[in-house]
Amino acid sequence: MIAEKEKNGFKESLAYIFSRNPVLVLGLVIGQLAAGDTTLQNGVALSITYLLITVPVLVFASVIGKKLPDWLKIVSYAVLSAAMLLPSYFICGSISATIFDSLGIYPSLLAVSTVPIVFSSKIAEKQSPAFAAVNGLCISAGFAVTAILLGAAREFFGNGSLWGFKIAEASFPAVKLPFWGFILLGFMAAIINWVKDLIKKTDKNPDGEEERV
Amino acid sequence: MTYIFQFFTMMLTALFVENIVFTRAIGTSWMFYLTKRPKELLRYVLLLMAVTTVSGLIGYPLRGIVYNSEFRHVLIPLLYIAVMAIVYLAAYFLIKKFLPDQFEHFGMTLGAAVFNCATLGSLLIPSSERLDLIGTIGYGIGMSLGFGFAVIMVSYGLTRLEYCRVPKIFRGIPIALIYLGLLSLAFYGLVGHQLPT
Amino acid sequence: MSFFVKGIFLEQKKEPMLTRSTLVMRQEFEYFDCDFPDTPVEELSAKQIIELARLAGIVDESDGKMLWEKLEKANSGECGTLIVDAIDDEPYISSQMSICIHQPEKLALGIELCEKALSPEKAYIAMYRHILDSNFGIPSKIGKYRVKKIGGRYPAESRVYRHIPKGKNSVIVGACAMLHLARAAEESRKMTSCFITVAGDVVKNPRNVEVPIGTTAEKILELCGLTEEPEAIILGGSMTGRAIFEPENETVGPTTRGVIALARSYGTYSYTCIGCGRCDHACPKALSVCAMRKFAEAGKLDMLQQYDVSMCIGCGACSYVCPSRIDVSATLLKAKKQIEIAKKEGTL
């Protein structure tokens, strides 16, 4: 019984990668991506930071969260997630020495984003540690897919390069500004909606009429 | 007098030129949360202002210690989160003791309202730009006013979008993001054209 | 600043109908018996006049009520003003005005009778005078009654209510009903006919006709002749009437004001609202039409009520001016009905 529930839960948490993508469908960490995610390297660095913050905080919440008093909960999550910036600083430093300088304040803002603060206290506390870990992994995987795609697209159109290697001449430097980040994220979200629509059509009613408004 | 002038310049800069949402892209998820609950906006802006001012005052002398550290990218946010934690705990117990009926109303969301990107962002930006104390506080107040301004602008647009014939795949998050992007484009016209290098 | 500008300028197109006299369709008149046949017209008492109106079965063409009921209701209290409604503000429609121009004596007699029945403080005839159509002369007096010219823009009928002094029992009666009353008093004739304007760009011989009640639209059109096959036949006024599909089955009643045959229906249009705001300026009630249409399409009944959709009088001015040819007026009237239903059910 419990195992079955967990199995369904796993399926649900896999949905965080695509159909319940934390960025594009739930609309959670948009700002950091729109402003900070200007190259592929930045995207990878942001994803690593996010992974290192999300999984430990969620596991911590499901293990100890219930035993803490109300006032200490959020404080402990916030401090823990800020502390997790340190390992990510070392790992990302191996990609490129100046990556945290180029990202500015945005990786540290990940520490107080919605998932480690709100999601942990509202949902993760009621889950088993393993399940919370899988949930965290899937959420950060969904984040990573978005961040890497967006970073690659912006680096390609903005600099004509990928991972720092020049491959094309074309350049549209304004893509690196935050507003193009918002607009591109909007279009990516629209594509996800479109794909979801397609899947619904082929799955359930192949010749059913869609409602038009 | 010069201090007052500096304060207001910094505040207006933070309010319009470096608007927290439109040019810095910080606090979007909270903004979308607040556009659906316009009644909470004023309370939230006041809370944001109070938290940034108090934490800025406490954090200003402390941040000199970690400024020149090699790990400042990690230590400064950690420092400010610790300061915010102190402010949060103080607010928590004060409200619980002196305003118990208010505490029932929003005591549970207080944590989420203190620890979010908008508050941390409006503390981190002045510290990374190395502003002095007056600048820091002016910047924080301008940032929180700018946040309220941004919420109002976006909520006008979102109510207007309900009556547009938005294509099905664009409804919801996508059109809100595109709308936000276009607004932030307009604010870039004021800033000028500082392309990132 | 047209913050308060209301209504629209309409091309009236009344010219050939008004200059020609009324064509009477051949019919047999019905007469009624009355107890006071020998009394001269001038000596009829108020009660007798109301009785006459009842016996003749006169229906007021401006609102479809029985004339005697209206008179009795007005007679019960002190009557302030008697207004004879000869306002034909819709294009083509001119049956009331043509009575004023071509049969003034009879009309004056009818009003005299009505005045005697009600003894109002003052009585006048209200006629619509469009600024652009000044060719035909509107008489300044009919009998001893003053003609008050209502100028301005299209929905003029609602503006007449303004001239009523507040707090007094005033009554508005139609000009055709007055004519029928005069006939009833003089000849003891029952009201069996109605005055109808036959017009439109495919009608060969457009004019005002007097036809028996119950004549089909097809017959009326045959009487005046068609130059080519119409695409739209309208029963009623050109702004508020309804399009009909079976002219051989649709009959005219006492409140029908016209039969209009048009060569082209305005057709459907594939454009959407471009938000020009002309409908807002056209609305005689100063409603925010453009916003209300959007609410109606989104099904927001609460917002519609907040924007006072219930004040819409359905004049059609908004649809007339719309450059995208959207049926704004029809949408709003539908929403108004929906709100009434929702109020009855208590869901709103």
Add this chain to the structure above:
Amino acid sequence: MKDRLMFQNAPHVRQSESVVTIMSGVLFALLPIYLMSLFYYGARSLVLGICGAFFCCAFSAIGSLLLHEKPVPDLTPIITGLIIPLLMPADIPYYVVISACAVAIFVVKLPFGGTGSNLFNPAAVGFASVAICWPELVFRYPATMQAIEIFGESTAKIAQSPAYSLSFGAVPDYNVLDMLLGSAPGPMGATNILVVAACGIFLIVKKAVNWITPVSFLVPYALLCLAFPRISCSSFDALCFELFSGTIIFGAFFMLTEPVTSPKRDFGKLLAGISSAIVVFLFRYFGEFEIGFASALIVMNVFSPVFDAVCENILHAFRHKDSIIATFKSDKVRKKLSDNQDIKAEEIKEEPVSEDEQEKNAEVIEEIDLSEKEESGEEAVQ
């Protein structure tokens, strides 16, 4: 006869003016501006215009195909495509114009639901986005009276535009007549002030454009420029330089008046015009570059529903004037009475009466029209 009859809703006569006639009026008004730029810069300006119009149409067709919508014959993309090149210099590369058109159609129009639903002015957003991306191309103006090569790299002489000199407080070295006739360098279509103004007046006479919007924008803008001059010369010259440089006049007639994004009522248009004058002035005064007009327009587009709501609230009060006065009066009566009598007994007595009054008044309003101002005016006419 029966077969041909069609269904149609109530007003059976309609105005002859339609969307097509309004839009073609705007197209017709844009033609002389293109002719003037043909005279000043050679055939390249015409090719730029055709390119913009073609690509806007093509992009909107592609978009409606992608969204599975029935393509609608529509003139608005052509207008957008014709306005965008007029805001740019004549030697602009073609890819800049094409990407501005792409932004205007794919980002501003299609996601919001196509013509009639766009919340922002497409031409303004398209122009602003490319101006931020390639400022060195968009704000480098060629000198007038030289034919620019139709294709390939431009070798035209570059001149300093008056708007640029104004932005750092220098007096432009052109006289007012030059600027009126358009021989000063600047955006392709916006320098020929006389022609642009004539076309704008043509639009106003044709009623494609409401006169209130440009007037309520230009007059306060001129007053602001007089009050806070940026350059030191005679105030008349300074005013002319401020008004005639950049895209102020062109934008006032062709971009600010876009029907979709502007308020609906005249009073709202007046408010919007005044406030956009203030915002444009602030953006040009403090902003770092010359796209002040376009970005101020985008910001003002957000607030146009607010102006509509202001008008609606005023009119709402007027419609319910009688009941509002009645409640006010009943409040007064209640206050007077409550001064004398016991308050509690008073409340029980008075409230049902006042509600009845309100209902009666609501009925009265249905029949009697509201505004007395209008009435007195009309009686004077009669």
